[in-house]
Amino acid sequence: MSRKRHIFSFIIGLGCVCTMQAQQQTVIDDHGKTVEVMIPDADGALSGYVSVDYSDDKFYANGSSQRNNMNADAENGMEEIDRKIRNLSNVMSLTYNDEVKKYIDRYTKAGRQSTCYLLGRARYYNRFFEDALRTYGLPMELKYLPVIESGLNPNATSRVGAAGLWQFMTTTGKQYNLRIDDYIDERRDPEKSSYAAARMLSDLYQRFGDWTLALAAYNCGPTRVSNAISKAGGASDFWAVYQYLPKETRGYVPAFIAVNYVMNYYADYNIQPLSTGLPVRCDTVVVEKDVRLGKIADVLGMEIADLKILNPQYRQDLIKAFSTDGTVKLRLPAEMIERFNYNKELIYQDKPSFEVPVMTVTATTAIGSQGHTGSHQGLLMR
Known part of the structure; x- marks a missing residue:
């Protein structure tokens, strides 16, 4: 790592x-x-x-x-x-x-x-x-x-x-x-x-x-x-x-x-x-169906720990797609938004997903100016 x-x-x-x-x-x-x-x-x-x-x-x-x-x-x-x-x-x-x-x-x-x-x-x-x-x-x-x-x-x-x-x-x-x-x-x-x-x-x-x-x-x-x-x-x-x-x-x-x-x-x-x-940079996507964070991480090629850091509000691995205002959102690194939207069908299916390489999230660097x-x-x- x-x-x-x-x-x-x-x-x-x-x-x-x-x-x-x-x-x-x-x-x-x-x-x-x-x-x-x-x-x-x-x-x-x-x-x-x-x-x-x-x-x-x-x-x-x-x-x-x-x-x-x-x-x-x-x-x-x-x-x-x-x-x-x-x-x-x-x-x-x-x-x-x-x-x-x-x-x-x-x-x-x-x-x-x-x-x-x-x-x-x-x-x-x-x-x-x-x-x-x-x-x-x-x-x-x-x-x-x-x-x-x-x-x-x-x-x-x-x-x-x-x-x-x-x-x-x-x-x-x-x-x-x-x-x-x-x-x-x-x-x-x-x-x-x-x-x-x-x-x-x-x-x-x-x-x-x-x-x-x-x-x-x-x-x-x-x-x-x-x-x-x-x-x-x-x-x-x-x-x-x-x-x-x-x-x-x-x-x-x-x-x-x-x-x-x-x-x-x-x-x-x-x-x-x-x-x-x-x-x-981060952005959000709307979660349309019940889905596990582990499944999302698997399909996107992320570490589940990274996904949880960006979405600390979820108390369990499972995201329930209901909310009082009608939307449940998931926060992702900006470069993962397009991949999520492209792989929605795979993310929401019940069958185990295929293996994909783990990608490292782009990280900030220390800044030297005030x-x-x-x-x-x-x-x-x-």
């Missing part, structure tokens, strides 16, 4: 190890090197981490300062970060303080290797987030919320049952028209869950009129935020009600601000995206 196949198949295993505490994952990078990736609890001790001193100047001043100038330049560096954070959005009020700094340090120091993988995964998943946010007229900065919710892992499941990229509870998912039954869990569907999340965030903003409060409500629920506002004497933003919020929610907005900064300015810290093996969990189970969690 190729190195890209190792990386591609790694993602499907994330759901098996995702917990609320610090977690260790073994992955293989683009050079075939085995890497231990830790996902820490940002509010807890970094137990389990290899002690690494990231004191090199380039992580703080783009390689232009000398080490003995770091203390003298610290204040200017903080002012520069504050300026960059404030300029990230014209709609959302993003501010820099000690709480935000704590999370930035987690992403850029102890968790920097995990940040490389998050950046790689974001290249695939951001398109789903952006389309949904654009549909509801919401700020594009919200596309980074799944980073702290799930670590961009659609198979993430919290200990209280929240699932998917946006970490919907079952009741809330159904409230926003996500189908959840024995065969399918649309909380794990990157496209449908993103539209549900965008609608929910829109509802929360309409209620509170402030994005920091809407984000807090996404994490702990609107009732708790309303109670915090009352205790704070009618305050109208997150920082004014901070002390009255649950402990986990106090870190939620700072983590969100930090991830927006890091996902935009990661190159300042000598961090680069790594390939995840996810395809460059670009661009409710529970949160991402790189930085409560």
Whole structure:
């Protein structure tokens, strides 16, 4: 199996190890090197981490300062970060303080290797987030919320049952028209869950009129935020009600601000995206009859694990061709769409299909230029 196949198949295993505490994952990078990736609890001790001193100047001043100038330049560096954070959005009020700094340090120091993988995964998943946010007229900065919710892992499941990229509870998912039954869990569907999340965030903003409060409500629920506002004497933003919020929610907005900064300015810290093996382009086909994923993979010459990574919403090997809206879709690499349509008769027949060579899905490559969990189970969690 190729190195890209190792990386591609790694993602499907994330759901098996995702917990609320610090977690260790073994992955293989683009050079075939085995890497231990830790996902820490940002509010807890970094137990389990290899002690690494990231004191090199380039992580703080783009390689232009000398080490003995770091203390003298610290204040200017903080002012520069504050300026960059404030300029990230014209709609959302993003501010820099000690709480935000704590999370930035987690992403850029102890968790920097995990940040490389998050950046790689974001290249695939951001398109789903952006389309949904654009549909509801919401700020594009919200596309980074799944980073702290799930670590961009659609198979993430919290200990209280929240699932998917946006970490919907079952009741809330159904409230926003996500189908959840024995065969399918649309909380794990990157496209449908993103539209549900965008609608929910829109509802929360309409209620509170402030994005920091809407984000807090996404994490702990609107009732708790309303109670915090009352205790704070009618305050109208997150920082004014901070002390009255649950402990986990106090870190939620700072983590969100930090991830927006890091996902935009990661190159300042000598961090680069790594390939995840996810395809460059995908499209969907409509499934017209009951069919097994194994049969589709066999006919198309794909690994079934690759097919499941692109379609994490299917709970079993069997896809049932029924839906409340009349369609069931399957997501495939763009180059497989024509092959699926050409081989429909073979795919839907009951007899075993012929043997075909396995094809490797075209994978993304790491990019070198700057670009661009409710529970949160991402790189930085409560």
